[in-house]
Amino acid sequence: MAIDEKFGKVVTSEDAHEVSKTGAFVRQENYFITPFGDGEGELPVEAGRYRLIWTPLCPWATRQIIALKLLGLEDAISVGTVSPIRREQGWEFSLDEGGVDPVLQIRYLPEIYAETAPEYEGRATVPTVVDVKTRKVVNNDYHHLTNHWETAWKPLHKEGAPDLYPEELRKEIDELNVILFHDVNNGVYKSGFAQSQEEYEKAYEVLFERLDWLEERLSKSRYLFGDQITDSDIRLYVTLARFDIAYYFCFKTNRNRLTDFENLWNYAKDLYSIQAFKEATDFESIKKGYLLGNHAHNPYNILPLGPDTSTWTEPHNRDEKFGKRLVQY
Missing domain, CATH: 3.40.30.10 (Glutaredoxin)
Structure with a gap:
């Protein structure tokens, strides 16, 4: 655990009591879960509030x-x-x-x-x-x-905003989101925060089996549900954006880099080329957050120089494979 003389120690998963008796990472439950809406007890939708x-x-x-x-x-x-x-x-x-x-x-x-x-x-x-x-x-x-x-x-919503959660796909999106969370989004943390070899290997295998499955799925479809971005694409993207720069090293998810997957890598670059995704992706902050204490054993706070994130702006092959994007975001 890293120590910073000015700010004090950084916290770890062990500090937060999120490790089971077998050494598995168990993420804490959310506490404030009241939904937004106009029903009784729901949070009112109000601009500026x-x-x-x-x-x-x-x-x-x-x-x-x-x-x-x-x-x-x-x-x-x-x-x-x-x-x-x-x-x-x-x-x-x-x-x-x-x-x-x-x-x-x-x-x-x-x-x-x-x-x-x-x-x-x-x-x-x-x-x-x-x-x-x-x-x-x-x-x-x-x-x-x-x-x-x-x-x-x-x-x-702004005029012409995309329908990220279309009613006819909600059941399928919800089902896929559960898989993405357990196997991929939280899967990298299960690997990185495991405190036993058995739990680490279990999480590692599940993670890469699922990434292989997604690689195959994205060989047949531009996005996870056809030609339009949905809520599921946002959820997968945020893990992919952190994979090579953080998870591969400090979470020991090192069977493959994202750049080793043809479809996942080009899919991620396609999403990054959209302004909303690019503006929300700060590779320097990601690197600092994961590698200067929060999640890595890095007692001297050495920030790695690589990997080269300029490759995210290189051309992707999704237009060639599936045609021009139908919706402009």
């Missing part, structure tokens, strides 16, 4: 930003950004002037959790949605948050 806290390090948080940009919700929901390196005190607003969030006036994210629910003993996580009017955390449910932006917030 909520603040989304994220870091470009985090895949769960990054997919919220991608969705907001694609749907045109950036003016309706304010965004606060924490440092990619989580400290012992929690996610820190060290990027803001004075080291505090300009809206919430807090230095560390756990401060607003403590105000909202003093009994809460878990980690303060990103993404976090805060109701600025009541000054309370109202949602940190990354499993369903993009779906809320896609459905409940539809009245505030």
Whole structure:
């Protein structure tokens, strides 16, 4: 575990008590799960009322930003950004002037959790949605948050916004999203945070079996559900964007690099060529967050020079394979 004299130690999965007796990584459950909507007890959809806290390090948080940009919700929901390196005190607003969030006036994210629910003993996580009017955390449910932006917030979508969660595909999207979460999105963490050889190998095998399956699926379809981007593509992309720069090394997911998969690699470059995906992808923050303490054993805080991320802007072959993109994002 790395030590920083100025800011204190960084936290690990063991600190957060997310390791089972067999050495498997078990991610904590989300605590604030009230959905958005107009039903009784639901969170009202209201422009300017909520603040989304994220870091470009985090895949769960990054997919919220991608969705907001694609749907045109950036003016309706304010965004606060924490440092990619989580400290012992929690996610820190060290990027803001004075080291505090300009809206919430807090230095560390756990401060607003403590105000909202003093009994809460878990980690303060990103993404976090805060109701600025009541000054309370109202949602940190990354499993369903993009779906809320896609459905409940539809009245505030920009004109011509893509339908990322089409009603006729929702059952299939939900089923695939469960697979993506367990085998890929969280699968890399199961490998990286495992504390026994058996659990590591189990997670490693499941992860690469699923990536092989996705490689085959994407040989026949431009995106996961045909020619239009859906919620599932956002969820897969955020893991692929972190694979070679972080997971391959510090999570020991080193059977293949992303660039070794023809279809997955060209699919990822295709998505990265879309402005919303590119703007939400900060490779430097990803590298710093994973390799300067949060997840890697790197006591001297040496930041690797590679890999070369300029390859993400190289041409992909998806137009050649499937024709020009039908929808402009």
